[in-house]
Each structure stands twice: as structure tokens, then as C-alpha cells.
Amino acid sequence: MNETTDTRKLRGEVRDFLAEERARGTVLGRPDSWLTGWDPDFSRRLAGRGWVGMALPPRYGGGGRGFAARVVVIEELLAAGAPVSAHWVADRQAGPSILAHGTEEQKQRFLPAIAAGRCFFSIGMSEQEAGSDLANVRTRAERVPGGWRLTGTKKWTGGAHVNDYAIVLARTGEHEDRHQGLSQFIVDLRAPGVRTEPIHLLTGEHTFNWFHLDGVEVPDGMLLGQEGDGWKQVTGELAFERSGPERYLSTFPLLVSLTRELRRGAATPDQQARLGALLARIFAIRQLSLGVADALDAGRPADVRAALVKDLGTRLEGELVHEVRRILPRTADTGATPGSYPHHLAYALLHSPGYTLRGGTNEILRGIITRGLERQS
Known part of the structure; x- marks a missing residue:
């Protein structure tokens, strides 16, 4: 990506915004603040500048500016150690995943709220015996009238104690190939049956959690994408997470x-x-x-x-x-x-x-x- 007049202007605007936030005492320049700096008010101020949901289409409340422009903004935020963890997962991967695989109803419901800094997401992938080996997930989703019942425990679920929703990978069918029979669900983190236990970092900070799903009822409308397409969707989502x-x-x-x-x-x-x-x-x-x-x-x-x-x-x-x-x-x-x-x-x-x-x-x-x-x- 070559710096253009527009990207240089954008970078300057972000730096001016960060200077204002430093004066307010909200930007302390700490390492790893994208993970531990949970400040929803900061996220909403950032969204007010159009810097959350930048890659989402305008018809869903996004900026329609693409991933390259988003990189300019997040480089400056990361270099400054800004407290961006509240909206980070929603902006980085939940929004693009819903845009790629969600129903029109899901897009209308979640994407404008993400872009406005009003809806925050967690990642419900890893488990005790399925960290990097996601194909080994044991969380199950069983069919019930009008939807699904999810049972299992996720681990390392960042922000599950403070966020609004999690995209959960669960097993909906049995196959010899472990990559088959997996699906994704949008789970309300305030729903009955959702329970979290803190996992503290060495600093004592509470970022990660055990995330228990004790028979959580999820309506059909919260299945993300097609049943059984979970592995394909997750691998695409990880490109956003890892790069x-x-x-x-x-x-x-x-x-x-x-x-x-x-x-x-x-x-x-x-x-x-x-x-x-x-x-x-x-x-x-x-x-x-x-x-x-x-x-x-x-x-x-x-x-x-x-x-x-x-x-x-x-x-x-x-x-x-x-x-x-x-x-x-x-x-x-x-x-x-x-x-x-x-x-x-x-x-x-x-x-x-x-x-x-x-x-x-x-x-x-x-x-x-x-x-x-x-x-x-």
C-alpha cells in the first residue's frame, strides 16, 4: 500500500484525535492495549469519526473504505497504545463475517450497531482440548423447536464478561472428517445459561474467560451462514484475525x-x-x-x-x-x-x-x- 494524499490526511487526522485523547488521559500508550484496553466510550468516540466498521458498506452503516484504509487507522491506534479492545473483535472479524455469511436480517441488526460502536463481540472458538486444533471442538448444538440448544465450554474467550455477543463454533453433526458437521451461531452473552469464569493474565488483568454454555437456547435466526459450513467460515474468519x-x-x-x-x-x-x-x-x-x-x-x-x-x-x-x-x-x-x-x-x-x-x-x-x-x- 503506497501512501496517498488521502491516506496521509487520514493518518494526520487520527494522530490529532489521539493527541486530544492523551490530553483526556484515555490513551496511556500501554503495550497490548488492543487486548486489554476495554473502553466503550473511547470506541464510540472513534466510531463517531467513522473509524469503526470502515470496511463495511455504507448501506449497513459502514464507511465503505476497504481494509487498506482501516489499516492506516489501526496502525496509529496500536502505535499509540489506544484502548480499543471493546470494539476490536466486532470491527476486525465479526462484522466482516456477518457481512459475508449473514442473513439480511442479521446484517441490518448487527452491522450498523457495530459501526456505531454500540455492539461488541467475542470469539467463541477455542476449548480446553481444541485450541489451535479447532476441528476438535466438543461444544454441541442440538435441534429444538424454533432453533438450537448449545452445550459446552469455550476457553480464552476475551471480553465474554463485558461484551454483547459471541460467534460460537459448535458441532451440529457427526462425520469421520472432523472438519465436517460444524456450524457457527451468534449467541447473546446475556442469555439464560451463559456463564463466564475469569482467566487472569500475569498482570492480574481480567481479559479472558471460561465461557460456559449450559443449554443455551439460540433461535434459528442466529445461525450464521449455512448449517455445516462452520469450518469453511472459520478459516476465512481467521484470515482477519491473524493478519x-x-x-x-x-x-x-x-x-x-x-x-x-x-x-x-x-x-x-x-x-x-x-x-x-x-x-x-x-x-x-x-x-x-x-x-x-x-x-x-x-x-x-x-x-x-x-x-x-x-x-x-x-x-x-x-x-x-x-x-x-x-x-x-x-x-x-x-x-x-x-x-x-x-x-x-x-x-x-x-x-x-x-x-x-x-x-x-x-x-x-x-x-x-x-x-x-x-x-x-
């Missing part, structure tokens, strides 16, 4: 903090070279991610390239934290002044075990990449 800038910019605020510290002192040639090497790696992965955005705008499959972005990007995230620490050794401290280098370093270190796990482990992703390359050879 975005959050897979390599989660720790960027730490890099910004490092750069500020080096500017205050006299950076050595070795420090400058190491910082340059990290920036070069980020730039290279960014080019891959932009290629996925172009493919999504053109309606082309992007699952293999998305897996590559996620594998390379999340490995870089973890390595960046430790390399930054070597460039400028300091004691990491969660109790330090918010926005300071020791504070950023502490949160980046405590979040780092999850970088190569969430969204699919790197081992699984490499299998996807290998099979994709074999098909193309």
Missing part, C-alpha cells in the same frame, strides 16, 4: 518508549544499530500484512499469508521485548509511573507468553503455511 497490524505492533509502544529514552541520553552506535534492526523487521512484516489487506479488499483467499504474518509477527513481538531490554537494561516495574519505560517494559514482559499462542500457536500456523505452499507448487 492485522496487532500481530506485530502490540509491543510497538515499548519501542517508542525505548527511543525516547535513547534520545534523552547519548545512544551508542551499537544501540542505534540494534534499534534499526528491529524497525527493519517490523517494516518487512508490515509489507506482508498490507498484502493481506489488499487480498481481502480484492476478495481473494488470504489464509496462508495471514498465517505467515501471524507466525513472523508474534515471534518478533516476543523477541522485541527481550532485545529492547538488552539495548537499555532497566528494572521492569508495574508500579512505575504510567507511560514510563520501566512501566512499559513490565507490561510487555508479562504479556509476552501469550504472543505466539493467541490466534493459533506458531506450530499450527507453520503447518498451514507448509500445506498452502505444497498446494501452490
Whole structure:
């Protein structure tokens, strides 16, 4: 994606907005804030600028600007460490999935609310024995008059305790091929039978949950797509989940903090070279991610390239934290002044075990990449 007059203007507008939000004290520049920074009021202000649902068609309340323009906005939000987790999943994948597979009634009901920052979604995929191996899901959906009854437990369901809906992958039929007989459902997170238990991060933050479905009744109108098409729909959805800038910019605020510290002192040639090497790696992965955005705008499959972005990007995230620490050794401290280098370093270190796990482990992703390359050879 080449910067145009329009994209440069958009980037400038987002930076001005973020400067206003910093003055309000809502943007603290924390690493991984797209995951843990749940601030629905911030999301609604962002939506008021037209920066949520940017890739959705105007007839459904979206901006109709495509994924490439959306990348400009989210790059700036991630680099600033803005609190965007409330609307993140709805904007990134629930909205596009409903647009691709939903009924007209579902589109009219959910998409305008997503674009307005009034409807927030969680991901109901992973389970205890089905993390990256989603074909092993055991949550079941049984036919009942007028709909379905869902029973099972999901794990690592971010925001299930505060969001409005979750798109849940469940088994609706038995087949020798585990990829068959799966379907997706839009589940009201306030429905009877829905229960969540917190899973705390090392920082103590409550982002993830056990998500229990104890005979939850879901009407026919909340089946997403066709019965039995769940696997095909999920693999397409994962292209949105795995390819975005959050897979390599989660720790960027730490890099910004490092750069500020080096500017205050006299950076050595070795420090400058190491910082340059990290920036070069980020730039290279960014080019891959932009290629996925172009493919999504053109309606082309992007699952293999998305897996590559996620594998390379999340490995870089973890390595960046430790390399930054070597460039400028300091004691990491969660109790330090918010926005300071020791504070950023502490949160980046405590979040780092999850970088190569969430969204699919790197081992699984490499299998996807290998099979994709074999098909193309």
C-alpha cells in the first residue's frame, strides 16, 4: 500500500484525535492495549469519526473504505497504545463475517450497531482440548423447536464478561472428517445459561474467560451462514484475525518508549544499530500484512499469508521485548509511573507468553503455511 494524499490526511487526522485523547488521559500508550484496553466510550468516540466498521458498506452503516484504509487507522491506534479492545473483535472479524455469511436480517441488526460502536463481540472458538486444533471442538448444538440448544465450554474467550455477543463454533453433526458437521451461531452473552469464569493474565488483568454454555437456547435466526459450513467460515474468519497490524505492533509502544529514552541520553552506535534492526523487521512484516489487506479488499483467499504474518509477527513481538531490554537494561516495574519505560517494559514482559499462542500457536500456523505452499507448487 503506497501512501496517498488521502491516506496521509487520514493518518494526520487520527494522530490529532489521539493527541486530544492523551490530553483526556484515555490513551496511556500501554503495550497490548488492543487486548486489554476495554473502553466503550473511547470506541464510540472513534466510531463517531467513522473509524469503526470502515470496511463495511455504507448501506449497513459502514464507511465503505476497504481494509487498506482501516489499516492506516489501526496502525496509529496500536502505535499509540489506544484502548480499543471493546470494539476490536466486532470491527476486525465479526462484522466482516456477518457481512459475508449473514442473513439480511442479521446484517441490518448487527452491522450498523457495530459501526456505531454500540455492539461488541467475542470469539467463541477455542476449548480446553481444541485450541489451535479447532476441528476438535466438543461444544454441541442440538435441534429444538424454533432453533438450537448449545452445550459446552469455550476457553480464552476475551471480553465474554463485558461484551454483547459471541460467534460460537459448535458441532451440529457427526462425520469421520472432523472438519465436517460444524456450524457457527451468534449467541447473546446475556442469555439464560451463559456463564463466564475469569482467566487472569500475569498482570492480574481480567481479559479472558471460561465461557460456559449450559443449554443455551439460540433461535434459528442466529445461525450464521449455512448449517455445516462452520469450518469453511472459520478459516476465512481467521484470515482477519491473524493478519492485522496487532500481530506485530502490540509491543510497538515499548519501542517508542525505548527511543525516547535513547534520545534523552547519548545512544551508542551499537544501540542505534540494534534499534534499526528491529524497525527493519517490523517494516518487512508490515509489507506482508498490507498484502493481506489488499487480498481481502480484492476478495481473494488470504489464509496462508495471514498465517505467515501471524507466525513472523508474534515471534518478533516476543523477541522485541527481550532485545529492547538488552539495548537499555532497566528494572521492569508495574508500579512505575504510567507511560514510563520501566512501566512499559513490565507490561510487555508479562504479556509476552501469550504472543505466539493467541490466534493459533506458531506450530499450527507453520503447518498451514507448509500445506498452502505444497498446494501452490
